[in-house]
Amino acid sequence: MRGRYRILLGMAAGVGKTYRMLQEGRQAQEEGRDVVIGYLEPHDRPETAALAVGLETVPRLRAQHGELELDEMDLDAVIRRAPELALVDELAHTNAPGMRNEKRYQDIDEILDAGIDVISTVNVQHLESLNDAIAELTEVRVRETFPDNVLEHADEVVLVDVTPEALRDRLRAGKVYAPERAEVALQNFFQVEKLSALRELALREVAEDVGQRRQAAVLDPLSQQAVSERVLALVEPQPKSQRIMRRAWRSAERLGGQLDAIWVRKPGHVLTEEERVSLAALRRLAVVLGAHFLEEEGDDLVQTVRRVAYERGTTYIFVGTPDESRRREVLKGSLLSALVRQLPGLDIRVVANRADRPEALT
Amino acid sequence: MIALVSVLAVALVVVGGIALWGRRPPRRRPFRRDARRILVPFEGRLDPSVLDAAIRIAQAEDAVLVPAYLLIVPLAYAEDSPLKDQVSVALPLLEAVEHAALRVGVPVDARIEKGRTLTHALKRLWQAERFDRIVAPAPVNGGGGFTEKQLAWLLTNAPAETLVLKPMPHAA
Numbered sequence: 001m002r003g004r005y006r007i008l009l010g011m012a013a014g015v016g017k018t019y020r021m022l023q024e025g026r027q028a029q030e031e032g033r034d035v036v037i038g039y040l041e042p043h044d045r046p047e048t049a050a051l052a053v054g055l056e057t058v059p060r061l062r063a064q065h066g067e068l069e070l071d072e073m074d075l076d077a078v079i080r081r082a083p084e085l086a087l088v089d090e091l092a093h094t095n096a097p098g099m100r101n102e103k104r105y106q107d108i109d110e111i112l113d114a115g116i117d118v119i120s121t122v123n124v125q126h127l128e129s130l131n132d133a134i135a136e137l138t139e140v141r142v143r144e145t146f147p148d149n150v151l152e153h154a155d156e157v158v159l160v161d162v163t164p165e166a167l168r169d170r171l172r173a174g175k176v177y178a179p180e181r182a183e184v185a186l187q188n189f190f191q192v193e194k195l196s197a198l199r200e201l202a203l204r205e206v207a208e209d210v211g212q213r214r215q216a217a218v219l220d221p222l223s224q225q226a227v228s229e230r231v232l233a234l235v236e237p238q239p240k241s242q243r244i245m246r247r248a249w250r251s252a253e254r255l256g257g258q259l260d261a262i263w264v265r266k267p268g269h270v271l272t273e274e275e276r277v278s279l280a281a282l283r284r285l286a287v288v289l290g291a292h293f294l295e296e297e298g299d300d301l302v303q304t305v306r307r308v309a310y311e312r313g314t315t316y317i318f319v320g321t322p323d324e325s326r327r328r329e330v331l332k333g334s335l336l337s338a339l340v341r342q343l344p345g346l347d348i349r350v351v352a353n354r355a356d357r358p359e360a361l362t
Numbered sequence: 363m364i365a366l367v368s369v370l371a372v373a374l375v376v377v378g379g380i381a382l383w384g385r386r387p388p389r390r391r392p393f394r395r396d397a398r399r400i401l402v403p404f405e406g407r408l409d410p411s412v413l414d415a416a417i418r419i420a421q422a423e424d425a426v427l428v429p430a431y432l433l434i435v436p437l438a439y440a441e442d443s444p445l446k447d448q449v450s451v452a453l454p455l456l457e458a459v460e461h462a463a464l465r466v467g468v469p470v471d472a473r474i475e476k477g478r479t480l481t482h483a484l485k486r487l488w489q490a491e492r493f494d495r496i497v498a499p500a501p502v503n504g505g506g507g508f509t510e511k512q513l514a515w516l517l518t519n520a521p522a523e524t525l526v527l528k529p530m531p532h533a534a
Contacts, residue, residue, distance in 0.1 A: 239426075239469070239470070239471035239472075242471065242473070246453050246457075249449070249453070253446070253450070277492075280490055281490070281491070284474075284475065284490070287442050287476075288444060288476055289444060289449060290446060
């Protein structure tokens with residue numbers, strides 16, 4: 001069985017991630033678990049080094065890179081040692097050339113695959129998707145990045161947080177860097193505005209992570225169907241469908257539900273240039289609105305909508321004013337009546353065409 | 363003979379009735395396939411005098427008005443992220459623009475387009491569809507409209523005839 005993965009996320013160096021990792025390791029050891037340090041970056045911080053005393057450390061691997069001798073985590077040794085829990089600092093670290101994996105988060109993946117639990121640490125600025133934003137905020141381009149899905153795949157992401165002012169105090173007290181380096185850092189990366197922005201990013205990242213987990217874990221698909229509204233907008237590649245989709249989105253937002261949009265395409269239907277443009281515009285609108293755009297092929301519009309509505313747990317249907325004449329209504333039946341008959345238990349709303357409003361006709 | 367006349371009369375009434383009954387409600391200016399398309403891009407707000415002018419041009423040219431709300435995707439988000447907060451601002455504005463145009467019978471085909479910058483969003487828009495004319499609002503009283511730099515870019519890169527409209531300062 002794969003090990004459990006816990007990531008301690010911080011806004012910047014010095015917030016106490018490594019310290020917290022060691023505290024958690026010690027606590028686990030006191031509870032009787034077999035804990036080792038797979039890799040630790042003590043950063044010459046005496047308090048951190050003191051906390052590591054008493055925890056077994058797997059010897060590092062010495063890698064030669066030109067003139068340089070680099071210390072790396074000995075991945076095979078950690079797996080051979082087979083502890084219950086391994087503490088591995090700095091998951092975004094890039095390994096020395098010649099190591100089996102390029103990045104440390106890949107090493108951690110192998111440790112987890114071996115059934116060992118891992119606690120690791122990282123700063124928010126290493127997150128790949130935030131790389132541009134961080135560079136803009138801090139004027140520092142972070143080279144060591146890790147993909148966002150590392151956070152997504154972790155069992156827990158925990159924010160290690162201090163206020164920007166408290167972090168600057170730690171820096172001034174020499175608890176993060178040596179005094180000469182601390183002074184430079186305070187003037188640059190560790191300015192209050194930059195730290196506040198980084199903190200906001202870290203908080204948001206964890207909040208989004210918690211939100212996703214709650215949705216995925218607490219609400220299984222069945223219960224989600226039961227408690228939430230789901231709106232389905234029936235659209236066609238025509239300009240009027242833009243409004244149908246916008247109205248449907250507003251209702252979905254008010255109801256706190258999801259929005260799907262569906263176009264039922266007749267088999268063999270070939271799009272005209274106007275339809276192609278309208279369809280592409282609808283798809284782009286769906287992306288902006290966070291809606292799911294579905295294109296289904298079917299001879300029978302109502303039956304296709306019925307199938308999709310039940311598959312997706314739709315509770316509310318938005319449809320535009322049908323273009324059918326009353327004669328067609330009598331001879332072939334009205335689309336709206338058919339929807340009402342075929343979709344019992346679903347709310348149906350007709351979105352009017354603004355162009356048909358009396359004041360637009362005068 | 364009387365019976366035949368009666369049958370014919372009844373048939374005439376029925377056919378006439380069905381024909382009248384089956385008539386669609388009157389529609390004002392449906393979309394014409396070859397209609398000219400006038401793009402009015404904006405962000406945040408659209409000055410009413412610019413909107414009025416754009417509607418008058420569309421009316422005169424029998425064209426479709428395409429108001430396009432441009433959204434900026436912050437760098438912190440992926441380009442295809444949903445932008446719910448910005449969309450909440452954009453939708454009522456687009457509705458108001460649509461309403462103003464439809465009131466005078468100008469067909470509307472509204473858009474929301476996004477990009478990393480306004481010019482990026484614009485470029486995406488005209489890469490995806492054809493426009494015959496672009497009506498760009500100039501800035502006024504420090505609010506709304508394209509900046510001088512953006513207008514210069516627009517005039518250099520726009521693939522269609524471009525009209526820059528500067529509202530009366532006191533009207534804004």
